Amino acid sequence: MVWQKHDYDGIPGTYVFDGQRSHAGYALNRMAFSFNRVENREEFARDMDAYCRKYGLSDEQREAVLNGEFLKLLHLGGNVYYLAKIAVFHGMNVQDAGAAFQGITTPEFQAILDRNAEGFSDKLQQKGGYWHG
Secondary structure, three states: OOOOOOHHHHOOOOOOOOHHHHHHOHHHHHHHHHHHOHHHHHHHHHOHHHHHHHOOOOHHHHHHHHHOOHHHHHHOOOOHHHHHHHHHHHOOOHHHHHHHHHOOOHHHHHHHHHHHHOOHHHHHHHOOOOOOO
């Protein structure tokens, strides 16, 4: 398959989930989606390596899953929402995963969230208590 070059391809640290990345991460994201079922989560927890192989992950993806390398998984086509499901198996919460995606500490990530939230309550009240984007 031939992929078109985009302006964002040259931005360091930017991993846009586009068609090319979606294609590359299909098996990884399919596996993470399977965690919607409790029996699949239990099977993965018993033997993560075997479960990754069952879903046909590349060696690079499989090793990144086993080592909890979430920034690498983004680069390899992982969807941020699905990768949060994998983070749970590494004892991480969503904020821990968000920090890992950005290569910073969890407290640094939480500080960014706090800064971004400043004024949000006021905006929400101005819109009648509902946020529509």
